[in-house]
Amino acid sequence: MSILFTPAKLGPFTLQNHMVMAPMTRSRAPGNIPNLLMAEYYAQRATAGLIITEGTSSSPNGLGYPRIPGIFSQGHIEGWKTITDAVHEKGAKMFLQLMHCGRISHPQNMPSGARVVAPSAVAAAGTMYTDAAGLQPFPVPEAMSGEDILSTVAEYADAARNAVAAGFDGIELHGANGYLIEQFIRPNSNLRTDRYGGDIENRARFLLEVVDAAIGAIGRERVGIRLSPFGVFNDMPLYEGIEDDYSWLARQLDASGLAYIHLVDHSSMGAPVVPDSIKAAYRTGFRGTLMLSGGYDAERAESDLASGRCDLVAFGRPFLANPDLVERLKSGAALNQPDMDTFYTPGPEGYTDYPVLNSSL
Numbered sequence: 223m224s225i226l227f228t229p230a231k232l233g234p235f236t237l238q239n240h241m242v243m244a245p246m247t248r249s250r251a252p253g254n255i256p257n258l259l260m261a262e263y264y265a266q267r268a269t270a271g272l273i274i275t276e277g278t279s280s281s282p283n284g285l286g287y288p289r290i291p292g293i294f295s296q297g298h299i300e301g302w303k304t305i306t307d308a309v310h311e312k313g314a315k316m317f318l319q320l321m322h323c324g325r326i327s328h329p330q331n332m333p334s335g336a337r338v339v340a341p342s343a344v345a346a347a348g349t350m351y352t353d354a355a356g357l358q359p360f361p362v363p364e365a366m367s368g369e370d371i372l373s374t375v376a377e378y379a380d381a382a383r384n385a386v387a388a389g390f391d392g393i394e395l396h397g398a399n400g401y402l403i404e405q406f407i408r409p410n411s412n413l414r415t416d417r418y419g420g421d422i423e424n425r426a427r428f429l430l431e432v433v434d435a436a437i438g439a440i441g442r443e444r445v446g447i448r449l450s451p452f453g454v455f456n457d458m459p460l461y462e463g464i465e466d467d468y469s470w471l472a473r474q475l476d477a478s479g480l481a482y483i484h485l486v487d488h489s490s491m492g493a494p495v496v497p498d499s500i501k502a503a504y505r506t507g508f509r510g511t512l513m514l515s516g517g518y519d520a521e522r523a524e525s526d527l528a529s530g531r532c533d534l535v536a537f538g539r540p541f542l543a544n545p546d547l548v549e550r551l552k553s554g555a556a557l558n559q560p561d562m563d564t565f566y567t568p569g570p571e572g573y574t575d576y577p578v579l580n581s582s583l
Contacts, residue, residue, distance in 0.1 A: 238269070247566065248566065254291055260291070280293060294377065302388035302390070326360065379439040391444065393444065398448045449484070454494060543557065
């Protein structure tokens, strides 16, 4: 391997290799407060060049799943600071993923006074797990008013500032997987008739306003975004014109000058394949760092890096089950297989207890 394990550049940052730990919800933050168990988990995996955290809410309204962390209070900042210190000590850089769940939520998972909001009052198909009542149907969300949109954009900017105060090197905006930003982009969940609905220029307005607000808060070199063109998770069906819309979006994001785009292809998990033409549109239409993720092994990652298809490669479940993934891929050692039964359960089991080759990690 000639590229994957060598240092990489991400704007002003030098990463210790080209391997990124992808964001993965793990639901280990009771009360939404980052904690010492999470610090152990992330520090175990800090041989990655870059760690992108699990989705972290910018607002009480953005808390969708049980036990996901926040970044909108002083307690959140202090909790995350312990984690960033532990990760930086091991050499990795760390970006916080900002995730507002929008309609992918349930009041049982939210604090008193929080609201389930979305572009339009359209419930997602399916159910949400709650600790209090088990699986519950997704509720019909409140359609966001103009004032709601302005305040939510401002919350993203505040959360970005909080992330830097907590020691993060930057933030990743979660514009993928059916959460709030993508709910604005997709026409099945956005039925608005104002300046935030209709053609792609309007449906992408919220995303671009959030990007501008985050850049204004902490600088473009600290802001990336995750997108899932052709993703169908959380009731985001494909639609006519989707390829044109996402290709147009590549050019708009290039104009913003943000640090990177993280493009997700979940076809290895059963989603539709992201066409090569889409990936090429982001490679040619966006001049910043392009990160790809989805079903990678070392050989495919090396090939895509060598051919220039991307600049960084993100690994998800392999990092979940292999704290020492970098060492294992370097040596060709067998990988631990993830235990899906413990993906979202409280406590250390299936979280910090995966075996490593070198006990000093």
